[in-house]
Amino acid sequence: MACEGCTTELCTVRGKALPKAMLTTCQRGNAAAVDAMLQKVEQARAAVATNHPDRHPRKAVVTASRKPCQSCNGKPKSKLARTVDRIVSLKNAAVDFIQDGMAVANPEQQAKRSAICAACSLNKDGWCDDTKGGCGCNLSLKVMPRASYCPLGKWSAYRDEYRPLVNPTRSLMFHLYPLKGKEWNWHWHIEQIRKHQDKFNGKIVVGVGVDKNTATIEEVQALFDGIRVDHWLRADNNKMAETLTHVEMLSLLNTDDPNAIIFRYHTKGVTKTRDAVEQKWAEIMWDGNMDLPSVEDALASHLVCGVMRSQTPLVKKKPGDFFYAGSAYWARAKEVFERDWQWKEPNRWVVEYVPAHLFSFAESACIFHDLVPSSVLNHQYFAEHVDAEWAAWKAARGIE
Ligand code: SF4
Numbered sequence: 435m436a437c438e439g440c441t442t443e444l445c446t447v448r449g450k451a452l453p454k455a456m457l458t459t460c461q462r463g464n465a466a467a468v469d470a471m472l473q474k475v476e477q478a479r480a481a482v483a484t485n486h487p488d489r490h491p492r493k494a495v496v497t498a499s500r501k502p503c504q505s506c507n508g509k510p511k512s513k514l515a516r517t518v519d520r521i522v523s524l525k526n527a528a529v530d531f532i533q534d535g536m537a538v539a540n541p542e543q544q545a546k547r548s549a550i551c552a553a554c555s556l557n558k559d560g561w562c563d564d565t566k567g568g569c570g571c572n573l574s575l576k577v578m579p580r581a582s583y584c585p586l587g588k589w590s591a592y593r594d595e596y597r598p599l600v601n602p603t604r605s606l607m608f609h610l611y612p613l614k615g616k617e618w619n620w621h622w623h624i625e626q627i628r629k630h631q632d633k634f635n636g637k638i639v640v641g642v643g644v645d646k647n648t649a650t651i652e653e654v655q656a657l658f659d660g661i662r663v664d665h666w667l668r669a670d671n672n673k674m675a676e677t678l679t680h681v682e683m684l685s686l687l688n689t690d691d692p693n694a695i696i697f698r699y700h701t702k703g704v705t706k707t708r709d710a711v712e713q714k715w716a717e718i719m720w721d722g723n724m725d726l727p728s729v730e731d732a733l734a735s736h737l738v739c740g741v742m743r744s745q746t747p748l749v750k751k752k753p754g755d756f757f758y759a760g761s762a763y764w765a766r767a768k769e770v771f772e773r774d775w776q777w778k779e780p781n782r783w784v785v786e787y788v789p790a791h792l793f794s795f796a797e798s799a800c801i802f803h804d805l806v807p808s809s810v811l812n813h814q815y816f817a818e819h820v821d822a823e824w825a826a827w828k829a830a831r832g833i834e
Pocket residue numbers: 550551552554555556557561562563568569573583584585586587588589830
């Protein structure tokens with residue numbers, strides 16, 4: 435989006451306007467104004483001793499994330515635009531830092547973050563490279579505030595509750611709808627389970643919804659040849675869809691093990707076409723959630739995590755609600771079973787509500803593309819706001 439009166443292309447990620455102060459600076463096209471702003475940034479940097487990625491987890495609608503974007507109109511961002519991003523980031527960092535009581539991460543947490551940054555391809559001489567989708571921060575400062583977090587989800591903000599997982603037991607619960615004519619989708623999901631099955635050192639539970647339009651459970655089971663499945667559940671499909679088997683699958687994973695975690699997902703996109711955005715979305719759900727170091731760092735201080743967290747639920751809107759678009763998420767099992775895990779409502783959206791039903795927003799974390807406005811998940815939104823970030827997310831992990 436071009437800033438009116440300014441020759442510089444400014445990316446206002448997710449369609450949110452920049453704060454008025456930033457717009458004023460850009461509209462002037464005034465180098466002196468920018469210099470003055472930069473000076474303030476440096477002063478603030480010294481005072482707060484922090485730096486921060488672009489997202490602000492508690493104000494989705496207001497701040498909406500201003501991630502460094504490399505795809506504005508197909509062009510890399512200008513130096514000025516990146517400078518503006520850094521200013522906004524710093525402001526968000528200061529707000530987070532203050533709201534977190536100016537808490538500093540302990541030496542163990544800082545060392546862990548520093549080790550991750552040291553091995554990251556975006557680490558450019560101690561700075562997080564904002565020409566490649568990083569935040570442009572000085573990393574030795576960035577790791578210090580407890581509320582700080584990696585812009586690409588490799589390490590998370592920490593809270594008072596900090597309990598790193600020890601030799602975690604990871605289980606999978608997956609609901610499959612084997613719709614005839616859509617084999618390209620649900621066969622692909624089965625191959626994703628095959629590809630990642632070794633990550634699930636706990637149980638693998640598969641629920642299958644069948645009706646006259648689907649393959650039989652026996653036909654589905656045959657495709658799982660070579661995949662260890664501990665429990666199968668068969669259900670007659672109805673309008674409850676992926677919610678049909680949810681509680682029953684959970685019941686098979688009941689545990690009080692504090693190091694057990696559960697990933698739930700379903701055949702996302704099975705009623706769509708192969709070129710629909712849902713397939714791209716489904717791929718991100720799998721790849722994003724299978725980055726175990728990021729997941730386990732997030733769950734050290736949170737009870738649920740996933741990718742593409744939203745605070746704008748599609749169906750029901752309640753203050754404080756959040757969900758993971760696509761309904762793929764990990765949760766710490768013990769806390770799930772200490773809470774109202776058997777809750778049900780007669781609609782298919784229950785699996786979407788479950789994270790917010792069981793956990794507060796503060797107990798949730800996002801490891802990719804936080805605060806997505808769910809109503810704009812279409813190809814244009816992905817092209818403008820997701821694709822570049824996803825490329826950076828993969829590059830930071832050495833994934834092609
Ligand atoms: S992308 Fe994350 S892990 Fe990589 S250098 Fe930046 S802050 Fe560190």
